Amino acid sequence: MSFEIRSSDITALALGSSVVGCGGGGNSYYGQLVAHRLLAGDVALRVIDVDEMAPESFAITPAAVGAPLVCLEKPPSLLALHAGLESVRRALRGPLSAFFAAEIGGLQCVFPVLLAAEAGLPLLDGDGMGRAFPELQMTTFSIYGTTRGLPHALSGDRGLIPPDPAGQDSSEPESPDDPPGIRFERAVRKICTAHGGLIYLTSAFDQKSLSRTLVRGSISLALRIGRAIESARQGNRDPVGAITQAADGKRFIAGKVVDVERQFRGGHDWGTVRLEGVEEDRGQVAEIAFKNEYLILNLNGDVALTVPDLITLAETETGTPVSTDILRPGLRVTVLGLPASPLLTTPAALKSVGPGAFGYNVAYVPLRQRSP
């Protein structure tokens, strides 16, 4: 099951991870540049399945928490990543055997690649979302619960951020209606705001927890999508068609952005983007609601797809993923749907990542069960 990635795969990985990032997860361009710089030459990184981890060992995931736009002024901080890693590694009660991404989408998948390459350890082929979501409790680790008392650390540009007692081990919901992990999310978000709007959360998980909760195969999927886009571009073939083929996705509409409405609410970027179809989709209209990531797709007035399935936009001509922060009228994009991991579509998961978790009173109907 294991395979290798090299620095020449970074662009494809970043491209693919932005596709599954569903418009969020942070612009991956800076992460890509850093990875290219640090992984220059012949570094080969082994990517393994979680079942290949030693049973009593641990894997560490470094993640950025904060505003994607802040990342545009503050590129990935190696100092913060290293500080977080050292702290968590010291607290481990067993061997460290791998790194992985808590969120495959966007910028996030670059961090574990960097640390794994430095440590000479493998990368797990999986993540905690299979996409990107705006909040920490939206991972499969929070949804399904992991071994208690696993170490984590927060760090910033100047190193470790001292732990906040209120934020410790707060996976219990505040009220029965709250999804698990929401208290931790709120505590971390507060610290993030006070520390320049971008911090790093490094966490360790044990193999047993991961084998139960990890969304498997997300690194391979991102790579497959990225490579498909690259080879379509080189061969002058339709890059968007290459995405749907590589990811078993569905093309909904190719159009142009005619309107973007944004509202800033509760620390997130909420909004709606409206599209009108062009060429073979002429006469169709689409409306997509987003909260950092694309959430609900309306096609000609009917709900066509919702979270947790992946709604993603790609520039029609180039296949370049279009994130919510760069939406503007005139962009020519194709709307695609990709199926969510089965781990995200259980009743328990839908409580955390279904349409209702984002305030939408819409039933989740899986992509595969929708009529063509």
Added chain:
Amino acid sequence: MKLVAGIDVGGTNTDAVLVRDGQIVAWAKVPTTPDVYSGIIAALTYLPDSAVPRRVHIGTTAFTNALVERRNLASAAAIRVGRPVSESLPPMTGWPADLQGAVHNRSYFVSGGREYDGQPIGALDRDEIRNIARGLAAAGITQAAVTSVFGTSYPEDEIRVAEWLTAEDQNLHVSLSHRIGRFGILERENSTLLNAMLQPLAVRTLNAYQAAVPAGLFISQNDGTVMNGVRAAEVPIFAVASGPTNSMRGAAILGSAREAIVLDVGGTTTDAGVLHLGYPQPAGLDLTVAGVRTNFRMPDVLSVGIGGGSLVDPADGSVGPQSVGLRLTEQALIFGGDTLTLTDVAVAAGHIDLGERTRVAHIGTDVIARVEDHLRNRLSRLLENYERIGRPLPIILVGGGAPLIESILKGLGREVLRPGHADVANAYGAAIAQVGGEADLTFSSRTVSRREALTRAEQEAHWRAVEAGASRNSITTVELEDAAFSYLAGDALRVRARAVGDVEDASQ
């Protein structure tokens, strides 16, 4: 009545127009010369002697060419303010090796910079800056580009560093990122560094232009406005890619349309763009200049391979993308050549009268029908990219190849405007340009209200327009938008404003 001359220095021709109150009173077209500016003089000498323009607006490719050809570039120092933030991405990351090799740029990380909410990342250190200035003086480097973390929102640190640098070394010219680029540190720094590398060339070029023109000198920017010579010598990077913008602005005014699609039909391609409020819609993703990623404004132009010299396949009626280009007058059938071009088909169809019509008498109506079918298809797809359903925009047709597709567009039921002087739309666009200013700022809404943030961005844009040469009482805001930061509970606000105004003649 004030006379303004507009000059467009293109790859083939240098066009000049003389404009009074928006009307073209004279025009000239001469071949572009390798040194560019003798072509400008030549074009100006074709204009009537009696008419001495108050101002000359020049659209120039000198700076684009220097970057693309990696010639006449100065070595510069990139000074990044905000250590340790952003150290993972040193200056010039991702630049093409040949551009890096063409200059001896240096990179420095210094203490200072701000967080999104204005908190200092670190303190500025005067000794640190002084040492850099001394090192640069010793190395003979006369250009510095200063980029501070969150510098677009909090420019104070960049300004302070520039003061300290020039206090130590008066010969050092300093480009500041908040004056040039937008939000996004690497692209802004790239733009600033490219600007610094162009600055000595800009001073030489502008001096030569100023010597060539007997009037106030203004240079076209890529956003459809002009800047005065003083400012152009400071920020030559804004002159890059101004050609398509000039053409679209010229078309907008000549065609009297603020919302329209502009098709500029040349020898090899047709360039399409859309006007919104009379200005070209800006381009979106991945803007690169000479292989370097930048983030200043550029027009959204789509090119399709349809032009006067496009090769035609008589079997299926397909047109382009191959073209005989400049050799049309040798290779086209109507000029005695043996290549079937779109111009030949247009002559055979009777759309234009050019060359020897008898030479295309053998082209049958079936071939003409196939070609026109093909063009109808491609042009209607091209137009769809810019239009909303049920709300077609008028089409302004400019460029030498305009007659080639006019009847086809009309056949599609489209409103087609073909204004007079459409073949000098570029130079006219330069002549009628206003002066603009732009600001892209980030605020923490804990300290600044949304209304205040918008006001401050607007004021900054107005101030920059004045600095670029606009008269204070003519300035209007053409763009004012806010985009909230996502993932932050701390409510940050990013605001962008753009303002334009009439050129202040007294400012010369």
